[in-house]
Amino acid sequence: MLWFGLRSLQVLLKSIMVTLSIVALLFLIFSNFHVNEGDEDVMGAYIEEQEGVFAAMTDYLIRYIQLQNFEFNIQAYLTGRGTFVKHMFSTMKLVSATLFFLIISVFSIAFIRIKRRKEKNILGSILASISSIHALIFLAGVTLLFTGDELPFWGFIIIIAMSNSTFKEFYSDINSELDRIMNEKYVQRAVAWGYSRIVYALPDMVISFSRLLTSKIPLLLSSTFIIEYYSPNDSGLASDLILGIAQHDYFLVMSATGVFVFITTFLYNLGKLPAVIDPR
Amino acid sequence: MGFNYKLAIYRTFVFLPPSLLILLSLFADEDLSSVLDEAGNIVLWAQPSWQHPLGTDPYGYDVYQFLLLAIQTDIKLFALPIISFFLIGTLLGIGLSYMQGIGNRMFDMFFNLMNSIPLVLLLLLLLIIVEGFFSGQDTFSKLFLLFTAYAIVSSSKLAIELRGKIETTRKKDFIESSKALGLSPLKILFKHILYYNCRKTILATTLHFIAQLIFVEITLAYLNLGASGDVLSLGNMFSKYFSYIHAFTKLDQWHVAVPSIMTLYLILILTLSTNRMLRHD
Numbered sequence: 177m178l179w180f181g182l183r184s185l186q187v188l189l190k191s192i193m194v195t196l197s198i199v200a201l202l203f204l205i206f207s208n209f210h211v212n213e214g215d216e217d218v219m220g221a222y223i224e225e226q227e228g229v230f231a232a233m234t235d236y237l238i239r240y241i242q243l244q245n246f247e248f249n250i251q252a253y254l255t256g257r258g259t260f261v262k263h264m265f266s267t268m269k270l271v272s273a274t275l276f277f278l279i280i281s282v283f284s285i286a287f288i289r290i291k292r293r294k295e296k297n298i299l300g301s302i303l304a305s306i307s308s309i310h311a312l313i314f315l316a317g318v319t320l321l322f323t324g325d326e327l328p329f330w331g332f333i334i335i336i337a338m339s340n341s342t343f344k345e346f347y348s349d350i351n352s353e354l355d356r357i358m359n360e361k362y363v364q365r366a367v368a369w370g371y372s373r374i375v376y377a378l379p380d381m382v383i384s385f386s387r388l389l390t391s392k393i394p395l396l397l398s399s400t401f402i403i404e405y406y407s408p409n410d411s412g413l414a415s416d417l418i419l420g421i422a423q424h425d426y427f428l429v430m431s432a433t434g435v436f437v438f439i440t441t442f443l444y445n446l447g448k449l450p451a452v453i454d455p456r
Numbered sequence: 457m458g459f460n461y462k463l464a465i466y467r468t469f470v471f472l473p474p475s476l477l478i479l480l481s482l483f484a485d486e487d488l489s490s491v492l493d494e495a496g497n498i499v500l501w502a503q504p505s506w507q508h509p510l511g512t513d514p515y516g517y518d519v520y521q522f523l524l525l526a527i528q529t530d531i532k533l534f535a536l537p538i539i540s541f542f543l544i545g546t547l548l549g550i551g552l553s554y555m556q557g558i559g560n561r562m563f564d565m566f567f568n569l570m571n572s573i574p575l576v577l578l579l580l581l582l583l584i585i586v587e588g589f590f591s592g593q594d595t596f597s598k599l600f601l602l603f604t605a606y607a608i609v610s611s612s613k614l615a616i617e618l619r620g621k622i623e624t625t626r627k628k629d630f631i632e633s634s635k636a637l638g639l640s641p642l643k644i645l646f647k648h649i650l651y652y653n654c655r656k657t658i659l660a661t662t663l664h665f666i667a668q669l670i671f672v673e674i675t676l677a678y679l680n681l682g683a684s685g686d687v688l689s690l691g692n693m694f695s696k697y698f699s700y701i702h703a704f705t706k707l708d709q710w711h712v713a714v715p716s717i718m719t720l721y722l723i724l725i726l727t728l729s730t731n732r733m734l735r736h737d
Contacts, residue, residue, distance in 0.1 A: 308727060310671055312678055312694065313716050316701050323702050340671075394574040401576045405679050414576075418679055421580060421587070429584060436577055 264435055267412035270403065271396045273329070274336045275389065281337070282346045286354050300347055307343035311402045314339035327407065336399040346392060353384050383450045390447025394440050470725045477527055484524035488688060490516030501709050513711050514700050522693055523714060529689040533600055534669050537607035541665050545611035546658060549618025550645070553626070567612045579672060582606055583681060596687050599676075603669060610668070614661045618654060625653045660733040667726040674719060690715060 281303075289297045314335050318327065337343055357363065357377045366376040397414075404415040413432050420428035491499045491512050498516035502508060510519035552563055570578070579602070586602045593601070625631065626649065634644050650658075670690065676682025677691025684692060694715040703709035 308723070310674065310719065310723065312674055312698075313720060316698065316716055319701050320704055323705055394577075398574040398576045401679065402675065417577075417580060418681065421584060421681060424587075426584070429580075433577065433581070436574070440574070 263412045263416055266410060267397070267400055267404070267414060268439070270332060270336070270400055270410070270412065271393065274333050274396050274399075275393075277333050278337050278343065278346050279389065282343070282350050285347070286351050289351070290354065290358065300351075303338070304344040304347050307338050307341055307347075309339055311335060311339035311399050315402060315406060326409075329410075332403045332407070332410070336396060336403060340395075340399055342392075342395055342399065345395065346389075349388055349392075350385065353388060354381075357381055357384065386447045386450045388447075390443045393443050397436060397440070466728075470729060474722070474725065477524070478531065481524040481527040481531065484521060484528055486525065486528075488517055488521060488525055491518055492516075501703075501711065503708065510714060511711050513697065514703070514709075515696070519711050519714055522688065523718065525688045526690045526693045526715070529596075529683070529687060529692075530670070530673065533596070533603055533673065533689065534666065536600070537603040537669065538662065538666060540604055541607040541611045541614065542658070542662050544608055545614025545661070546618060546650075548611060548615035549622065550650075552615055552619040553622035563612070563615075567616060570609055570612060575672075576675065578609070579606060579676065580681070582609070583676075595684060599673075599683060599687065599689075603673075606669075606672065607665070610665060614658065614665075617657055617661055621654045621657050622649055625649045656733045660730045663726050663730045663733070667723050667730075670719065670722055670726075690719060694719065 285297065285300045285303070289300060318331055318335055322328075322331065357380050358373065360377070360380065363373060363377045367373050400412060401414040401418065404410055404412045405418060408415075413435055416428055417432040417436075420426065420432060491502065491508065493499050499512050500514055500516055502512040504511050508518045508520060510523065513519050513522065548563075552560060573581075582602055582605050586598050586605065590598055590601055631644060631648065634648055639648075673682060673689055674691040674694050677684065677689065677695045678698065680695075682691050683689035684695075697712040697715055700709075700712045704712050
């Protein structure tokens with residue numbers, strides 16, 4: 177138990193350290209460009225003033241170390257925006273709902289394939305082919321189905337899950353992993369002795385799939401950009417990032433990127449946790 | 457051996473329409489203006505005719521001319537990035553296959569780092585860098601720089617694939633025989649390993665990269681961060697027509713689906729060609 181606690185702590189610390197280092201790096205790069213508000217080209221002017229990019233970077237680095245140019249208050253920033261945390265949860269809601277939908281659909285089709293080994297899995301092949309379509313074209317198609325109405329939340333989930341080869345990647349990876357587990361000697365032996373195949377394969381499946389599924393989070397996060405831009409009511413981290421780039425608000429860009437990196441790293445490390453439990 | 461009809465149909469379907477479109481786009485009139493009738497009014501949603509083979513769109517533009525210009529712009533935007541991807545990826549792949557130790561490990565670390573960043577996020581970060589360092593440039597130049605930077609970063613994928621392929625091929629018996637016969641190492645590498653054994657891998661990865669570039673260009677234009685205004689790319693066309701997508705339900709306003717169908721077709725032939733090459737590799 178102590179060993180498990182220490183390993184969990186190690187994984188969590190690792191994810192926090194990685195996130196903090198990336199956030200610090202991004203902060204170092206971008207925070208300067210938020211110093212002066214307004215429409216003028218702050219970055220270009222600054223570089224011109226310092227006579228070149230490298231001179232500007234050196235000057236900025238020195239000023240940053242001396243903390244002379246450190247002019248922002250994170251609390252004021254967050255209360256000013258007011259919605260940043262809400263947006264984070266909105267994105268996570270979209271991603272987790274899609275992940276749930278993918279788990280249910282892909283596993284159902286994969287288990288049907290295992291049960292009916294002799295028959296060709298046409299449904300899986302068709303869905304995998306459809307998923308090669310670009311999310312925007314899929315969005316255009318789904319929009320046509322709801323002419324005049326707003327797209328429902330489940331519509332967005334289907335678009336993220338079924339486009340940009342997301343379903344295809346989940347389906348092929350899970351199928352090959354499932355085949356590997358089901359062909360393990362100990363599972364075959366359990367089946368020969370009359371035990372349930374699923375019950376014996378379950379620990380291996382939990383370990384393997386938790387790692388596999390969490391590694392696919394970046395893929396889902398990529399698709400949220402299109403959805404959040406399309407639907408202003410469902411603003412999230414991605415729409416914040418786009419807004420930040422459009423308005424040259426590099427602090428917003430840095431914050432949103434930092435949270436993206438944190439979510440990805442944290443969930444990836446969380447996916448590794450079941451492997452810690454397993455003594456193998 | 458009879459005539460292979462299936463292969464002939466496949467090749468006609470894959471090579472003829474894109475080649476024709478590319479050829480026609482080279483001679484397209486670069487001035488895109490709204491089509492006017494005799495009374496001087498803008499002609500909207502016109503059906504196909506000899507003068508306007510694909511009719512006119514909700515802005516009064518000739519859809520056919522718009523499409524050719526979009527293809528022309530995309531060729532200009534993607535030409536150098538594709539060549540950079542191909543050359544850098546191949547050279548890096550060759551270099552890595554002969555490199556041992558820390559260099560290889562460093563490259564693997566860099567590759568893993570690049571792969572762990574979501575594609576759109578990576579693009580947006582590259583966009584910020586391009587915006588910051590080349591703020592005085594026009595939209596086309598910025599996009600050109602962005603895609604070139606993206607190609608350089610992505611070339612690591614080709615390098616990784618090629619490294620594995622070269623390492624496997626080098627262990628084969630015929631390479632030993634070639635050495636014993638006295639062939640020069642350069643001839644073995646470029647002719648026997650790269651050309652005879654790796655060319656399909658290189659081509660398949662490059663075709664996949666082209667499909668990815670089309671995806672990326674359209675996505676950026678849709679997010680209002682890519683081609684806009686006078687940069688008439690496929691993405692710009694798509695985002696311009698996207699707001700009229702509901703018009704597609706009326707059968708006489710089918711023009712809005714042209715960029716979507718074009719994109720689907722291009723991606724389909726690129727994916728088919730990639731799969732076919734990998735199957736025969």
